[in-house]
Amino acid sequence: METIVSPLRRVFCRTAAAVCATLLLGIAAHAQSDPLPSWNDGAAKRTIVSFVADTTTPGRQSFVPEAERIATFDQDGTLWVEQPMYSQVLYCLDRVPALVKAQPELANAEPFKTVMSGDRAAIARLPKEDLEKLLAMTLTGMTVDEFRAQVAQWLDDARNPRWKRPYTELIYQPMKELLAYFRAHGYRTYIVTGGGQDFVRVYSERVYGIPPEQVVGTAGATRYGYGKDGKPTLTKEPKLLLNDNDAGKPEGIHLMIGRRPVAAFGNSTGDREMLEYTWAGSGPRLAMLVLHDDAAREYAYGPAQGLPDSKVGTFTQALYDAALNNGWTVISMKNDWKRIFAFD
Amino acid sequence: METIVSPLRRVFCRTAAAVCATLLLGIAAHAQSDPLPSWNDGAAKRTIVSFVADTTTPGRQSFVPEAERIATFDQDGTLWVEQPMYSQVLYCLDRVPALVKAQPELANAEPFKTVMSGDRAAIARLPKEDLEKLLAMTLTGMTVDEFRAQVAQWLDDARNPRWKRPYTELIYQPMKELLAYFRAHGYRTYIVTGGGQDFVRVYSERVYGIPPEQVVGTAGATRYGYGKDGKPTLTKEPKLLLNDNDAGKPEGIHLMIGRRPVAAFGNSTGDREMLEYTWAGSGPRLAMLVLHDDAAREYAYGPAQGLPDSKVGTFTQALYDAALNNGWTVISMKNDWKRIFAFD
Numbered sequence: 189m190e191t192i193v194s195p196l197r198r199v200f201c202r203t204a205a206a207v208c209a210t211l212l213l214g215i216a217a218h219a220q221s222d223p224l225p226s227w228n229d230g231a232a233k234r235t236i237v238s239f240v241a242d243t244t245t246p247g248r249q250s251f252v253p254e255a256e257r258i259a260t261f262d263q264d265g266t267l268w269v270e271q272p273m274y275s276q277v278l279y280c281l282d283r284v285p286a287l288v289k290a291q292p293e294l295a296n297a298e299p300f301k302t303v304m305s306g307d308r309a310a311i312a313r314l315p316k317e318d319l320e321k322l323l324a325m326t327l328t329g330m331t332v333d334e335f336r337a338q339v340a341q342w343l344d345d346a347r348n349p350r351w352k353r354p355y356t357e358l359i360y361q362p363m364k365e366l367l368a369y370f371r372a373h374g375y376r377t378y379i380v381t382g383g384g385q386d387f388v389r390v391y392s393e394r395v396y397g398i399p400p401e402q403v404v405g406t407a408g409a410t411r412y413g414y415g416k417d418g419k420p421t422l423t424k425e426p427k428l429l430l431n432d433n434d435a436g437k438p439e440g441i442h443l444m445i446g447r448r449p450v451a452a453f454g455n456s457t458g459d460r461e462m463l464e465y466t467w468a469g470s471g472p473r474l475a476m477l478v479l480h481d482d483a484a485r486e487y488a489y490g491p492a493q494g495l496p497d498s499k500v501g502t503f504t505q506a507l508y509d510a511a512l513n514n515g516w517t518v519i520s521m522k523n524d525w526k527r528i529f530a531f532d
Numbered sequence: 533m534e535t536i537v538s539p540l541r542r543v544f545c546r547t548a549a550a551v552c553a554t555l556l557l558g559i560a561a562h563a564q565s566d567p568l569p570s571w572n573d574g575a576a577k578r579t580i581v582s583f584v585a586d587t588t589t590p591g592r593q594s595f596v597p598e599a600e601r602i603a604t605f606d607q608d609g610t611l612w613v614e615q616p617m618y619s620q621v622l623y624c625l626d627r628v629p630a631l632v633k634a635q636p637e638l639a640n641a642e643p644f645k646t647v648m649s650g651d652r653a654a655i656a657r658l659p660k661e662d663l664e665k666l667l668a669m670t671l672t673g674m675t676v677d678e679f680r681a682q683v684a685q686w687l688d689d690a691r692n693p694r695w696k697r698p699y700t701e702l703i704y705q706p707m708k709e710l711l712a713y714f715r716a717h718g719y720r721t722y723i724v725t726g727g728g729q730d731f732v733r734v735y736s737e738r739v740y741g742i743p744p745e746q747v748v749g750t751a752g753a754t755r756y757g758y759g760k761d762g763k764p765t766l767t768k769e770p771k772l773l774l775n776d777n778d779a780g781k782p783e784g785i786h787l788m789i790g791r792r793p794v795a796a797f798g799n800s801t802g803d804r805e806m807l808e809y810t811w812a813g814s815g816p817r818l819a820m821l822v823l824h825d826d827a828a829r830e831y832a833y834g835p836a837q838g839l840p841d842s843k844v845g846t847f848t849q850a851l852y853d854a855a856l857n858n859g860w861t862v863i864s865m866k867n868d869w870k871r872i873f874a875f876d
Contacts, residue, residue: 255743332786389790399599400790401745410786412779412805420809422786429773429787435756442676442754442766443773444788446733446744461756465764 223369225526226362232476232524235517236366239474243450244373250472254374258449259474260404260441260462261367263381263388265455265501266478267396269348269358271487274500276383277319278355279342281311283326327384328408328424331415335424339390353531356395361532362525363453363478367396370451378449380441381405382433382458386424404444406432437462450474456501463516475516479503482522485532567713569870570706576820576868579861580710583818587794588717594816596794598718603795603818604748604785604806605711607725607732609845610799610822611740613692613702615831618844620727621663622699623686625655627670671728672752672768675759679768683734697875700739705876706869707797707822711740714795722793724785725749726777726802730768748788750776781806799824800845807860819860823847826866829876 227233242250243257264270284303287294294300299318302310314322330338348355367377379398381388385405392398409427414420432440438461441449451474452459452466463475480503481488481495489498492508511518521528571577586594587601608614628647631638638644643662646654658666674682692699711721723742725732729749736742753771758764776784782805785793795818796803796810807819824847825832825839833842836852855862865872 255737385787385790393599401788403790407787410783412782412809419812420782420805422782422809438756438764438766439754443729443751444745446729446747461764465756465766468763 223372224362224365226365228524228526230524232517232519235474235476236369239451239472240369240373243472252450252471256447256450257370257373257375258378258445258447259370259375259451260378260380260437260449260453260466261363262437262454262456262459262462263379263383263405265480266453266459267359267363267367267379268355269486270501271480271489271498272500274383275355276387277323278346279339279387280322280326282342282346283338284322287325324426327387328426330424332386332410332422332424335386336390339387343391351529356391357531358529359395360478360521360525361527361530364396364530366453367398371397375451376402378402378404378441378445380432380437380452380462382431382436384408385430385432404432404440406430406436433458435461438465441465452476453478455480456503457507458502460507460510463511463514467514467516475511475514476519477503477507477511477516478519479508479521481520482525482528485528486521567716568706568709570709572868572870574868576861576863579818579820580713583795583816584713584717587816596815600791600794601714601717601719602722602789602791602793603714603719604722604724604781604793604797604810605707606781606798606800606803606806607723607727607749609824610797610803611703611707611711611723612699613830614845615824615833615842616844618727619699620731621667622690623683623731624666624670626686626690627682628666631669668770671731672770674768676730676754676766676768679730680734683731687735695873700735701875702873703739704822704865704869705871705874708740708874710797711742715741719795720746722746722748722785722789724776724781724796724806726775726780728752729774729776748776748784750774750780777802779805782809785809794818796820797822800847801851802846804851804854807855807858811858811860819855819858820863821847821851821855821860822863823852823865825864826869826872829872830865 224233224236242248243252245251261267264274281303284300288300288304295304299314299322302314303322343354343356346355347353348358351358370377377398379388379392379396379402383405385403385407388405389400389403392400392403407430409425409429410422411425412420412422430436430440430443437459441462448469449466450469450472452463453476454463455478459477467473467475479492480486480490480501481493488495489501490503491497492503492505508518568577568580586592587596589595605611608618625647628644632644632648639648643658643666646658647666687698687700690699691697692702695702714721721742723732723736723740723746725748727749729747729751732749733744733747736744736747751774753769753773754766755769756764756766774780774784774787781803785806792813793810794813794816796807797820798807799822803821811817811819823836824830824834824845825837832839833845834847835841836847836849852862
């Protein structure tokens, strides 16, 4: 047999070697193409690339096993536009006409009357209690399936007034590349948002490639029951379980993930505790803050570095200083990003 | 070129065909080896194998995309022994000496005095309020890192009195095979337990191959703060966020996973709502209940099918009848399982 098998084996080995070489060349070519093409070459991009190499190259002391590769991302202002108002608040305002149609007695009651007037200045002045009433009325009381359908419909219909595009197109292209880059290196990417968990889950898989089970957000209770057809239902209740802002972010991460992240990304004081918690773990860590300093291409607000103050996404000078003192990285939208949106 | 390349291409094609054939034979041989060797051939095993084939074979109408392949498993009585008491309650009792050592004034206060007496009958008679006090004192007040270390130490030290083995060895071998079988077919396996989420997460990865982020359980709040060294801490608070029993199971699944499972496994009335919720989804569904009817090899309790009643894991005759009416599958430990434990 040896005489028959050997030549065949030689041919096979040579062929296999050729196939392997082709594969390796392909991998090398892939490694040379830039996985973050919307990032300018600079400290932020270099920090990201070094961190991913350090934590995912076998044999390095800084290597992190795949099971522990958790990266968490704030959403509003970190993954998509949060000005002039959180998209979820706009959703709640847009739900009011349907609410008034179903319950006509609301038309003359506040805050519905003001919202129906369309007077933007008056709406912006609504007191906190009225806003909370509005959120409770538009985000709870329905089954989770009804809510999902309502949000999906709104995402199809609504357009951002500045860019005249669906809100789900206003995601930052550099961050989309970053999410994919982390995932390509064995990281699981989680959204950890002050926004509603059920709201974000409607589009997170389609828009960010993040499945619902990897969305941690502000969450209310649901109530299990049975519909008219006898089938089980889950109804959204006006009872807060998790306020996923500030200290609520590490608390939510513990509840929902049960592991400390290795990398965390935010853009405001509400993300500070998440970054602290991530940073305090042993081994290599990455903590980054997006600074909105690009009035021409997006918005400039802060008030870090003398940027104007803002109602949402407050990036204070104190947070900026803390970031530099801790060794966290500040991403300048103006300087670090080649483009902001996919359509730029 | 054609004349030079063609013979080489022919050799390559032939070699590639041979390699493919070898691979395919390997796959066929693998498919023929039984992935569930601890299961007797019977309705339960056939139901499982058909369900997995139906939902994971591309082209079948019943095919379920990988992202939606979620299977949820109760733990106590479904994955491991729950008699004569839940292991977590035994853990709490075993923590009492350390508690009394740290706070000697507890030695003469109830329920600690009774627990310290070692009088098992008296301990079993402790009123519910005392038991709740005991759970709160032993499961909260420490940081999550301290708690993890305490549970890990107990798992190393404690032995089940009947089998003289660590509790983590008292898992059901047929269910361990089932978990691996589902995962090998692209399912994500979740524990959905009435037990403490933080408790189960300490060993779930090592024992079941289920990572912490796939453990849903009864969960309390944590409080973010800073230790003496200034580093962030999460402290376990005596505030219940999720009672993951009965209706709490589908509610917890919605909160933590955000998708309806395709398959669910339980063993008691506390799992009924999870099975209902799973079963009510569209497309193929699997709902199974483990019946403890094997006094010789494990325990027999019910009171389904005339088995003796039990303080834990109540499988009533009404649940048994509901299972049969719904089309759920009852797994008889006595008849469906070749062996109970890995060490059998």
